[in-house]
Amino acid sequence: MTELAATFKQEAVAEAYQHRPPYPDEVFDRLVELITDEPRRVLDIGAGEGAIARPLAPRVEHVDAIDFSEPMVEAGKQRPGGDHPNLRWQVSPIETADLDGPYALVTAGASIHWMPWEETFARIVPHLTPNAQLVVIEHGPVDEPWGDDLVEVILRHSRKQNHDPKFSVVDAIRERGLLDLIGTARTKRVTYRQKVTDYIERLHSTSSLARDLMPADEAAAFDAGVTEAVAPYAQDGVLDLTIEAELSWGRPTIPS
Template sequence: MTQDSQAIAAEYRGYAEAFQDQSVVEAYQCRPPYPDSTFDILTQLLPPHCTAILDVGCGRGELARHLAQRVERVDAVDVSPAMIEQGKKLPSGNHPHLRWVQGRIEEVQLQPPYALVTAGASLHWMDWKIVMPRFAELLLEGAYLAEVGTAMIPSPWTLLGEMLSRYRTDRYITQPHDVREQHLFQVVGKRATETILFVQSVDDVVESYHSRVGFSRERMGSVQAAAFDQEAKETLLKTYPSGMVPFQLRGHVVWGFPKKKE
């Protein structure tokens, strides 16, 4: 990776600090849920003799709280104390099989071995050259790292068109090159869930943007955030005059082996 690429990657990871903002934590409830069959896919990836899972970048525990009901132990790691505190208050947030760990996954103390590492829409915020070899060390031989995400139609990133670029506080950049292109992750399999109908009010759709890095209320400022909310609601109501927005939602899981330390 070139020096410029390293700088971009560092800038990109720096944006993740927004997940410690209280407004982002509070707005997270408006993000779409994982379809139930997502958890069936994940548990099917576990070997029969061990079911301890490490959930990285866990946020409020959208994966961890459900998985804790199915396995012997889930260690849920996130750098944001506010996200963890919120997660503890949600259903199964105090499950006896769930252990919350606050800190950077690159350096926190853990209790391996793990039969699966899960990353729900979080892997892109991490330092891949550090975490991939670490995951390889933490996992049982032959166990997987699973990237978990959702896809929606219409996509939140196209729903409001060009207005998003006028309001967002971050630069629209991605980490230089894909983790697979850097040969740090060997894909073994992919599965998608069934598509389900997910319906939200216009107000909740607009609020969901404030759970995303570029639209933290603290970083936008109250005036800019209020202007965004008003314009976004007016835009959505032109297309959805009932005040309800229907989405086609599905989950997806990609699993494989993280690269071992050389």
């Protein structure tokens, strides 16, 4: 676990997660379509506060939502759908989690970036049904007209060095021989309206921009910089964001 990954155990980061845009509804339609085996049980790895697990639970037989951060899990339990009877939470790294399969689908959001892939896949593959798929789902705002100005602000304050915007976690997993990719899809773009103040808090939910990583004066300077970057595009303090998700799915493997 890197120092940046550990920021997801901070209560302030877990609280800020509520300001991340929700996944488009189309994501869950596609996930359900990818389940072909029985029982219709799902394993959500790196579940965070359940942005995937909570909306999916009513549509399947069961979801195990596993995350190493207790504050994230506790936040998820308090958010809409967090107490659904089909949803079981577990605080644990996935490579040592108590799994209750077989699972007909495994879902992973952006948090798969932080996982030890070989150990993770060695843990989950024995618990899958014959046709189970692993789906990696990435989502967020796209085509932000203030993007260039925002990047300048982020680069001044980010704790993550040498960020590669072209890095693909799915390609990296495939290169390790851990995923036989079957398909990819992008959802239709949807509009999500968000207050500028909440947009800023969403940025603070990331590992490299967490408030607890910044002195108070730096956090204030970051907030002011973001506010200035987006101000020309806000109406009454609200931004219109365009949200898109990309799904990549295939059969997870264990290298011989």
